[in-house]
Amino acid sequence: MSKSIEPTTYKNGFRLPSKSEPWLYPKPGAKELPPRPHYTTPQSVDVDTAPVNNGLGQSVLRSWPTIFNGTNSPDGVPDWWSPSTDVDVLIIGAGPTGLETALSLVRQGVKFRILDKGEMPLPTGRADAVLPRYVETLNAWGISTEVTEEGPIIERTSVWRDGKVLFHGRTHQSDSRFRGLHVITQGQLERIFVRDLLRHQILVERCHTLKEYDLSESDNPERPIKAVIRNDKTGREETVRAKFLVGSDGASSMIRKQLQIPFQGVSTEIYWGIMDGKFESDYPHAWIFGCYLSTEHGCCIIIPREDGHIRLYTQLNLSLIERVRRTKQENDPTFKEAGGKIDVHSITPEEVLIQANRIFAPFFVKFASPLTWYAIWKVSERVAESFSSKDLRVHLAGDAAVFGAFGLNASILDAANLGWKLGYCSRGLSPIQSLLPSYDMERRLHAANVVELSGKYLRYCCNSDEPVPHTHELGRDLGGEAIKNAVRGEPYGLAKPGEKLPEPLFLADYYRKYGSFMLGLDVAYGKSTLFPRQDEATSPAAVDNGVRAPNPRLSLSAGTTGYLYDVMKGAKYFHLVVFASSFEGLVKHNVQQFAKCLSDPAGFYSRYGGRELFNLVVVTKRLPFEIDAILTEPELQVLKEAASIVYDDQPPDEDGHTMWGVDHGTGAVVAVRPDLWVGKSVRPDQVDSLDKYFSGFLISQVKRNMNGINGLNS
Numbered sequence: 001m002s003k004s005i006e007p008t009t010y011k012n013g014f015r016l017p018s019k020s021e022p023w024l025y026p027k028p029g030a031k032e033l034p035p036r037p038h039y040t041t042p043q044s045v046d047v048d049t050a051p052v053n054n055g056l057g058q059s060v061l062r063s064w065p066t067i068f069n070g071t072n073s074p075d076g077v078p079d080w081w082s083p084s085t086d087v088d089v090l091i092i093g094a095g096p097t098g099l100e101t102a103l104s105l106v107r108q109g110v111k112f113r114i115l116d117k118g119e120m121p122l123p124t125g126r127a128d129a130v131l132p133r134y135v136e137t138l139n140a141w142g143i144s145t146e147v148t149e150e151g152p153i154i155e156r157t158s159v160w161r162d163g164k165v166l167f168h169g170r171t172h173q174s175d176s177r178f179r180g181l182h183v184i185t186q187g188q189l190e191r192i193f194v195r196d197l198l199r200h201q202i203l204v205e206r207c208h209t210l211k212e213y214d215l216s217e218s219d220n221p222e223r224p225i226k227a228v229i230r231n232d233k234t235g236r237e238e239t240v241r242a243k244f245l246v247g248s249d250g251a252s253s254m255i256r257k258q259l260q261i262p263f264q265g266v267s268t269e270i271y272w273g274i275m276d277g278k279f280e281s282d283y284p285h286a287w288i289f290g291c292y293l294s295t296e297h298g299c300c301i302i303i304p305r306e307d308g309h310i311r312l313y314t315q316l317n318l319s320l321i322e323r324v325r326r327t328k329q330e331n332d333p334t335f336k337e338a339g340g341k342i343d344v345h346s347i348t349p350e351e352v353l354i355q356a357n358r359i360f361a362p363f364f365v366k367f368a369s370p371l372t373w374y375a376i377w378k379v380s381e382r383v384a385e386s387f388s389s390k391d392l393r394v395h396l397a398g399d400a401a402v403f404g405a406f407g408l409n410a411s412i413l414d415a416a417n418l419g420w421k422l423g424y425c426s427r428g429l430s431p432i433q434s435l436l437p438s439y440d441m442e443r444r445l446h447a448a449n450v451v452e453l454s455g456k457y458l459r460y461c462c463n464s465d466e467p468v469p470h471t472h473e474l475g476r477d478l479g480g481e482a483i484k485n486a487v488r489g490e491p492y493g494l495a496k497p498g499e500k501l502p503e504p505l506f507l508a509d510y511y512r513k514y515g516s517f518m519l520g521l522d523v524a525y526g527k528s529t530l531f532p533r534q535d536e537a538t539s540p541a542a543v544d545n546g547v548r549a550p551n552p553r554l555s556l557s558a559g560t561t562g563y564l565y566d567v568m569k570g571a572k573y574f575h576l577v578v579f580a581s582s583f584e585g586l587v588k589h590n591v592q593q594f595a596k597c598l599s600d601p602a603g604f605y606s607r608y609g610g611r612e613l614f615n616l617v618v619v620t621k622r623l624p625f626e627i628d629a630i631l632t633e634p635e636l637q638v639l640k641e642a643a644s645i646v647y648d649d650q651p652p653d654e655d656g657h658t659m660w661g662v663d664h665g666t667g668a669v670v671a672v673r674p675d676l677w678v679g680k681s682v683r684p685d686q687v688d689s690l691d692k693y694f695s696g697f698l699i700s701q702v703k704r705n706m707n708g709i710n711g712l713n714s
Contacts, residue, residue: 001003001057001376002049002061002124002125002185002187002276002305002306002309002372002373003049003059003060003061003372004060004061004062005062006404007019007020007021007022008022009022015206017672018059020470020509021430023040023041024041025039025613027039027040027064028149029352037329041610042064042065042066042067042075042401043064043065043066043074044062044063044064044656045062045064045436046060046061046062046063047060047061047062047120047126048121048123049061049123049125049371049372049373050276050370050371050372050373050374050512051374052122052348052349052369053349053370053374053376054256054275054277054350054353054370054371054374055263055367056348056367056369056370057369057370058370059277059369059370059371061124061187061372061467063120063123064083065637067195067198067682068120068121068191068194068195069119069121070094070116070194070203070204070205070206071204071205071207071208072119072206072207072233073673077203078102078203080201081201081203082361083113083205084111085238085239085240085241086114086223086240086242086669087111087112087240087241087242087243087427088104088110088111088112088242088244088426089101089110089111089112089113089221089242089243089244089245089246089422090112090113090115090116090225090227090229090242090244090245090246090537091112091113091114091246091248091587092115092210092245092246092247092248092249092254093115093116093188093247093248093249093250093398094114094115094116094118094190094194094204094248095116095122095186095248095250095398095399095411096186096189096193096411096412097128097248097396097398097400097411097412097414097415098114098116098246098248098397098398098399099114099190099193099194099197099204099400100193100398100411100412100414100415100419101246101248101397101414101418101419101422102114102193102197102202102415103141103168103193103196103413103415103419103571104141104415104416104418104419104420104423104571105142105195105422105423105571105707106196106200106570107416107571108393108420108423108465108569108571108572109417109427109572110422110423110426110427111426111586112202112457113205113240113336113483114197114202114204114205115204115205115208115209115210115229115363116204116205116206116208117207117208117232117446118206118207119207119210121187121190121191121194122186122187123187123376124185124186124187124276124373125185125186125187125274125276125372125466126185126186126371126375126408127182127185127189127407128184128185128186128301128303128305128311129151129154129181129183129184129360130147130180130181130184130189130408130409130412131182131184131304131409131518131520132171132176132177132178132180132519132520132521133176133409133519133520133521133523133548134147134150134182134408134409134520135147135176135178135182135674136176136177136178136551137412137413137416138412138567139178139565139677140443140565140568140569140570140571140676141569142161142569143192143193143196144178144609146192146694147182147184147192148178148181148182149621150183150184150188150307151182151183151184151306152183152291152304152306153174153179153180153181153182153183153602154172154180154181154183154303154304155170155171155173155179155180155181155427156168156169156170156171156172156288156289156417157169157171157172157288157289157290157292157507157511158285158288158289159290159291159292159293159507160283160290160291161292161293161294161503162293162294162295163361163363163456164502164642165506166293166504166507166614167290167308167507168285168288168290169217169508171289171511171515172515173515173521174515174521175521175550175551176517176521176551177563177565181289181352181519182694183303183304183305183306183527186408186536187587189408190386194512195204195327198253199401201333205229205231206229206426207231207232207233207274208229208231208366209229209230209232210227210228210229210230210254210255210457211228211229211230211237211257212227212228213225213227213245213283214226215229215391215393215682216393216433218290220241220404221675222243222666223241223242223243223396224243224393225241225242225243225244225245225466226240226241226336226392227239227240227241228240228244232253239476241372242684243354243425243426244331244393244394244395244396244422244425244426245393245394245395246396246397246418246422247394247395247396247397247400248397248398248399248400250394250398250399250400251263251380251382251399251400251403253396253399253400255396255400256396258385258403259386259389259394259396261384261386261396262385262474263382263383263384263385263403263467263470264381264382264383264384264385264472264474264685265332265380265381265382265383265403265404265469266380266466266467266469267379267380268378268379268380268381268382268464268466269318269321269378269379269464269466269711270315270379270458270464270466271315271316271320271321271376271378272313272314272315272316272375272376272377272378272379273316273347273349273351273352273356273376274311274312274313274315274373274374274375274376274377275311275312275314275349275353275371275373275374276310276311276312276371276372276374277307277367277368277369277370277371277372278307278308278309278310278367278368278369279309279310279311279312279365279367279368280365280368281360281364281365281368282361282363282364283360283363283364283365283645285302285670286302286365287302287304287308287310288302288304289302289303290302290459291460292293292357292359292360292363293463294358294359294360294361294420295356295463297315297317297355297358297359297360298314298315298317298355298462299313299315299359299363299461299462299463300312300313300314300315300359300360301313301461302504303382307371309372309604311373311660312356314352314353314355314356314359314363315359315462316352316376317354317358317608319353320347320351320355321562328531329445331453339478342474346367346376347376349367349371349374349549351668353365353366353367358555360451360641364521366644370626371585374542375468379404379435379458379503380403381403381404381451381454381455381468381469382402382403382404382451383402383403383404383444383471383474384396384400384401384402384449384470384473384475385446385452385475386439386440386475386476387401387414387439387443387447388436388437388439388440391436391487392432392433392436395418395422395439396409396434396517397414397415397418397443398411398414398415399411399528401414401443401447402442402444402447402450402451404450404451404452404454405451405455405458406450406454406518408446409520410446410450413443413446413520413523413572413675414443414676416571416676417439417442417443417675418439418443419571419675420571420572420673420674420675421435421438421439422436423437423571424698428699429608429609429613429698429699429701430697430698430699431699433585434696434697435530435697438528440475440476440600441476441482441525441526442525442526442530444475444476444478445472445478445483445525445526446486446488446523446525447471447480448470448471448472448478448483449472449487449498449517451468451469452468452470452471452472452519453470453487453514453518455468455470456510456676457510460506460507460510469521474698477525479526479527480602481526481527481556482525482526482527483526485524485526486523486524486525486526487514487517487522487524488524489507505617511580520574521548522548523547523548524544524546525546525547525677526546526638527545527546527586528546529696529697529708530546530673530679530696530697531545531677531678531679531680532545532551532680532693533545534680534681539681540579540651540662540663540666540667540668540681540682541660541661541662541663541668541670541681542660542661542662542677543660543661543670543678543681545678545679545680546677546678547563547677547678548677548678549670549672549674549676549677549678550563550564550656550659551563551564551565552564552648552651552654552655552656552658552659552660553650553654553656554566554619554647554648554649554706555646555647555648555649556625556646556647557624557647558625564577564617564619564646565654565676567580567615567617567644567646568615568617568672568676570615570674571674572613572616572674573613573614573674574613574615574671574672574673574674574679574694575614575615575616575671575672575673575674576595576614576615576616576669576670576671576672577615577617577619577669577670577672578591578616578618578619578639578643578667578668578669578684579619579656579657579660579662579668579669579670580615580618580619580621580656580667580684581620581621581662581664581667582620582621582622582664583620583622583627583630583636585664586665586667587664587665587666587667587684589685590666590683590684590685591636591639591665591667591684592636593684593685594634594669594684594685595635595636595639596635596636597687598616598638598639598642599638600705602686604687604690604691604694604695606702607700607701607702608694608698608700608701609698611642612701613698613701614640615644616643616644617643617644617646618643618644618645619644619646619647619648619656619657620645620646620647620648620651621647621648621655621657622647622676623647623649624647625637627645627647628640666683666684667683667684668681668682668683668684669681669682669686669688669690670682670696671693679693680693
């Protein structure tokens with residue numbers, strides 16, 4: 001949603017335009033009202049979405065400050081709002097990354113506060129779409145529906161050069177249930193997340209900044225971070241103690257600078273003029289995702305948006321950029337341009353449109369509506385040398401850690417990864433030194449790959465020979481094997497090593513090699529305590545440790561079908577997925593040994609938290625009417641009480657056991673992390689192996705169990 005919703009009525013059972021504003025209550029001009037108290041529509045405001053427009057008018061977005069503006073509501077804060085000065089996590093920055101981290105923490109019962117210097121969420125603009133893995137994560141948190149139903153889904157790409165088609169075909173294809181690229185504005189995402197937090201009685205503290213912080217474990221070992229936060233409207237300052245600090249405060253992160261962490265990479269000479277709106281054009285694929293390349297003038301990228309709008313990225317020519325630089329330097333001799341957003345008043349939308357028509361020749365493009373967003377952007381590609389402080393108390397996420405393409409989609413992987421780890425350490429489930437170093441190792445590896453692979457694509461589109469930054473070897477050693485295996489797509493695509501492809505095949509080759517990576521699905525993390533090396537000869541499941549957990553179709557009951565992820569919800573659970581085949585022979589024996597461990601107070605399940613930590617899922621080839629008799633056997637009854645039972649009744653060539661590569665002769669138990677990455681696979685009877693695995697990063701909760709907090713009977 002990039003502009004105000006038009007008034008509609010559903011009087012006839014479907015949406016039609018309305019002449020009035022049906023959301024208003026009391027109705028304007030109503031002669032009689034019910035006795036008070038009654039509902040009254042809160043006050044709305046119209047927010048300009050584009051600070052500079054194109055002469056066809058102005059575009060506004062209707063916003064509701066009492067819903068979205070947190071502590072900056074015109075009605076003041078609610079009576080129930082009383083934030084503590086002692087928290088587990090203090091989040092600085094309420095863009096997507098900070099909000100996503102908050103979504104994870106609130107689902108774990110972790111106490112936190114989240115601040116942002118802005119008065120409201122971003123109205124519109126900036127990031128433009130989310131990938132399947134992004135939506136899979138939101139689905140685990142229970143809030144994917146609004147995102148997937150917002151705008152069009154992109155499943156194909158069209159690329160032209162100088163009036164001729166280079167590529168037109170299916171792209172963004174994947175095995176995810178959320179196929180394709182889901183178009184949604186960053187502002188709409190932020191509003192969805194803010195509403196979620198509000199349902200959990202959490203407000204974003206708007207117009208608040210972090211003035212300073214220091215860390216002293218001797219002063220307060222439990223909450224060593226001492227932060228002074230400031231309300232920029234009132235000037236009031238407050239001291240907050242926290243266990244951890246998250247810097248999601250953008251590319252110019254104050255927290256990263258205070259940690260003195262270098263931000264490695266390049267600020268390119270590639271500039272975009274970005275315009276959202278309706279356009280008229282005779283270009284045949286003007287409403288299909290893709291790009292139009294001009295050998296002489298550069299590149300335009302098209303992203304179809306909601307309600308017939310498109311986003312048009314136009315590569316600006318250097319004459320425009322040099323004019324802007326000269327003006328800046330005349331006004332400020334010390335001016336030095338960095339990457340990111342540039343003053344939009346320096347280049348007009350009409351000038352960007354002229355450049356777009358140079359690129360689109362022989363076709364034309366012209367404005368057909370006011371712009372709903374407009375920006376001038378300089379491409380910068382950077383990765384922080386570390387995502388965590390040496391003491392592991394301060395962590396960077398989102399643009400504060402990596403700046404470049406796919407920032408929004410990388411942000412949720414940062415947030416999901418960091419969120420469960422901060423939650424476990426805050427709740428006393430994991431030692432800090434055992435768990436938190438993995439955040440930097442895992443996410444910095446992915447960030448380096450994002451910058452490098454998206455950089456290659458960008459330079460092809462923009463006909464640029466600027467070097468692509470390679471940041472894998474900067475900072476703490478990520479490991480040569482981890483770097484080599486981080487992207488596991490088709491190794492050579494359509495070409496053998498050293499073979500040069502004709503241009504029409506370049507993009508087909510690129511999508512074949514890197515398509516799954518760009519969709520957020522092919523993201524492999526290096527081997528570690530969390531992802532031990534797998535012996536392929538003896539492993540009961542083919543899926544490797546450290547990769548995304550596959551999500552097969554299953555039957556959830558006799559009358560309901562769905563996916564494995566549907567019974568793997570939440571942000572705080574390690575999922576123990578038991579592949580039990582048909583519950584026959586050795587498989588049944590092995591599963592019985594696993595079930596026995598679940599009831600053992602000295603077993604790993606009870607010691608590390610029971611139902612408070614583990615989500616049990618049994619995947620069986622048996623049908624619903626067959627399973628009850630099997631699970632009533634004394635050795636297996638605990639599974640009926642503690643596990644979700646799902647039915648793998650798809651044909652054998654596409655069922656869950658086949659997708660996971662499970663050995664039907666032994667069965668398997670797979671430990672899947674809260675962020676839905678595969679941790680370790682064992683035979684069901686190898687409970688000692690699971691015990692050893694979890695002992696590497698979990699703390700025994702036996703004392704808590706004795707007090708009745710955890711266990712099967714909690």
